[in-house]
Amino acid sequence: MPHAPRPQPGPVRLAHWVNVPLLAILAMSGLQILAAYPMMGPQGAPYGVYPFQGTPPPGWTRLGEWLAGARHWHFAFGWFFVLNGLCYVAWLVGSGEWRRRLFLPRRDARDALHTAAYYLRLRKEPPRQEPYNGLQRFAYTGVLVLALVEVLSGLVLYKPVQLRALTALFGGYDPARLVHLGVLALLALFTVGHVVMVALHPRTLGEMVTGGRRHE
Amino acid sequence: MSDPRGGRLLTRRTWLLGTAAVALGACDSSRPRQGFLGAMERFNQRFQSALFDPERLAPEEPAEALTRPGAFPQYFISDRVPLAPAGWALQVGGLVARPGVLSLDDLRLMPRTDYRIRHHCVEGWSAVASWHGVRVSELAKLVGADPRARFVEFRSFDAGYYSSWDGPSAFHPQTILAYGMNGAPLPPEHGAPLRLYSGVKLGYKMVKYLTAVNFLPEPTGGYWEDRGYEWFAGV
Numbered sequence: 001m002p003h004a005p006r007p008q009p010g011p012v013r014l015a016h017w018v019n020v021p022l023l024a025i026l027a028m029s030g031l032q033i034l035a036a037y038p039m040m041g042p043q044g045a046p047y048g049v050y051p052f053q054g055t056p057p058p059g060w061t062r063l064g065e066w067l068a069g070a071r072h073w074h075f076a077f078g079w080f081f082v083l084n085g086l087c088y089v090a091w092l093v094g095s096g097e098w099r100r101r102l103f104l105p106r107r108d109a110r111d112a113l114h115t116a117a118y119y120l121r122l123r124k125e126p127p128r129q130e131p132y133n134g135l136q137r138f139a140y141t142g143v144l145v146l147a148l149v150e151v152l153s154g155l156v157l158y159k160p161v162q163l164r165a166l167t168a169l170f171g172g173y174d175p176a177r178l179v180h181l182g183v184l185a186l187l188a189l190f191t192v193g194h195v196v197m198v199a200l201h202p203r204t205l206g207e208m209v210t211g212g213r214r215h216e
Numbered sequence: 217m218s219d220p221r222g223g224r225l226l227t228r229r230t231w232l233l234g235t236a237a238v239a240l241g242a243c244d245s246s247r248p249r250q251g252f253l254g255a256m257e258r259f260n261q262r263f264q265s266a267l268f269d270p271e272r273l274a275p276e277e278p279a280e281a282l283t284r285p286g287a288f289p290q291y292f293i294s295d296r297v298p299l300a301p302a303g304w305a306l307q308v309g310g311l312v313a314r315p316g317v318l319s320l321d322d323l324r325l326m327p328r329t330d331y332r333i334r335h336h337c338v339e340g341w342s343a344v345a346s347w348h349g350v351r352v353s354e355l356a357k358l359v360g361a362d363p364r365a366r367f368v369e370f371r372s373f374d375a376g377y378y379s380s381w382d383g384p385s386a387f388h389p390q391t392i393l394a395y396g397m398n399g400a401p402l403p404p405e406h407g408a409p410l411r412l413y414s415g416v417k418l419g420y421k422m423v424k425y426l427t428a429v430n431f432l433p434e435p436t437g438g439y440w441e442d443r444g445y446e447w448f449a450g451v
Contacts, residue, residue, distance in 0.1 A: 021236070036339040043343035044287025067338065068444040069245030069253075076243075076256030160336060161274045161416055161451045162267050168275075173334060173342050 007131065007212035009097070015088040016208055022081045023191075025073060027184060028063035032070030034181065035062060042174050050178065078154065085147055100131050103141035108134035143190050146183050153180040248444050261448045268450055270384045274333040274415025282332070282398070283343040290405040291419075293439065297404045298374045298425045304409055306393070310369070310430035313360030320395060320409050326350040326358065329392050336451045337419040338440075347413045349394035353387040356431065365431035370412050370423040379412075379421050379438035385450060390415035393426065418449040 008016075035056040041047035064070025092098040103112070111134030115127035119135075127133040132140070152166060156176035160167045170176035198205050206212065242252035249257060292298055306323070309315040332346035352368065368386040371378045385391060391414040395402050402408045407424025414422055420440045441447045 033340060037337070037341045039341065042281075042283065043289060043341050044284045063245075064248075065245040066444075068440075068446075069248045071338075071446070072248035072253040072257055072444075073243065073245070075260050076253050079256070079259075157340075159264070159267060159451060160334075162269060162272060164272065164275055173336065177340065 004214050005097075006214055007207045009095070010211065011088070011091045011095075012097075013208055013211060015084055015091075018084050019081070022077055022084060023187070025063060025077045026081055027188070028061060029070040029073035029077070030180075030184060031057040032062040032064040033067060033074060036067040040174070040178050040181070047174075047178060075158070078151075081147075082151055085144075085151070089144070101137065101140060103134070103137040108137045110134065112138045139190065139193070143187070146186055146190070150180065150183045150187065153177075153183065156180075246444075257446060261446070264448045264450045265382065265384075268384060268416070270388055274331075274390055274451075277332050277334055277344045279332070281334075281344045283345060288335075288343045288345055288406070289337070289341070292374045292407075292424065293377050294375045298372075299404060300409050300425070301373065304427075306410060306426060307428040308355065308359050308430075309428065310432045311362035311365040312356075312431050313362070315359065318355075323350050323393060323395060323410065326354050329389070331390060331415070333390065333415045335419055338445065338449070346398050347392065347394045348396040348399075349392040349410070349413065351387075351389065352391050352393060352412075352429070353389070355393065355429065356387065359431075361431040364433050367432045367435045369428075369430040369432055369436050370426060371428040371430070372423050372425040373427050374425040377423060377425070377439045378436075379423050379441065380432070380436040380447075381417070381421065382435070382448065385414070385416050388414065388416050391417075393429075416450055418451055420445065421449050 038056040039046050039053050040050035046053050062070070064073045092101065111128065113134070114123060114125070115133045115135035117123040118125065118127050127135065153170055153176045155163055156167045156170050156173065157180060160173045160176075167173060167176065170179060203212075244251055244253070248254065290297075305317045305319050307315075307317055327350065328348055329351050330346065330348040332344065335343045335345065337343075356368075366383045367380055368383065369378065369380040381391075391412070394407075394411050394413040395409060397403065397406055402411060407426075410426045411424040412422045412426065421438070435447065438445075438447065441449075
């Protein structure tokens, strides 16, 4: 009989830890790029919805020292982020792990709501942890979708004319720039929530490092 | 060799950390065109050239998208708005059959191209204006540019600002020597009497205050390119 899978198989752990420095590099070099023009909307018509018009992100959040340096960091490491994401998705599909990890609304929506209610102290029953509860599946599937939108909006900013169909899909260059920053904020929010949940369930950190015990 | 752990000198962890340290050590933000960042930029340049479609046009923008008067940024590196020297004319040289000098009237007699497209600045902003002028490809025909001249260099009287372009981008149908903006003669703040404009490059490639166009067999650099910005800089 084949071994039952570990809670976190090798490919997941590799993709996860490779992502940590990549996301930090991309977020911080992106904020250095933003500092060159910390406005949203085309020249002469700034967007009213953006609350930080004219305010550059604080220095400690930035990487690359200046615009050209940050652009080189961003466009160098963006490839590795895309490659890591593609490898992860290919593995999800190839190994069949997508069934265990992805959010399928009909199966997981109710459990996701119950779990959210538990963390908000609206329900007493603790959520299922094995393998993943609905809320986890929602979060880890949602963050994949966010990453995809982040890459696509980034490609629009990189090549708005060569990829003009994609640019049109986002409603234009400046809307894509707003989406690119907005999704970064959502990714940052996910990371904060993720780290808080790991702090509440420290066993999961060990599993992401060693793979965890096999469940027979 | 007496390793207490039994000979595994190079563990996976030290190998990973070592690789990461070497990779990050080769990333020097102040010299981004060297080291690992430079190698990745050369890869990105090949990717950009491969992605570049000489037939694909930047979309025409509607009149409502025009940037309101005064809001289109002005940019030059001199202390004041550079003014054309008396008797200004464009010098055309390099690998061409008929090198020479063209006045603004000579250029106006050539086929005229008009468009209203979006400008993409390396800083991240965009703006819209309409431009008119003569295609660089028309100029190449007029002077008999040699097919071996696969690069075009544009020079200015703005404190030596210059840039060199790959042929396919320079000969793109939306790459023009512009002498007009928003239906009027090109104003001094935007590069009068003649500037380069294009739908397929970032703003810093579009040299203003032109003095010379050279058709060359090799790429040269550029004002910002020599300081660390990307050379290809397509959009």
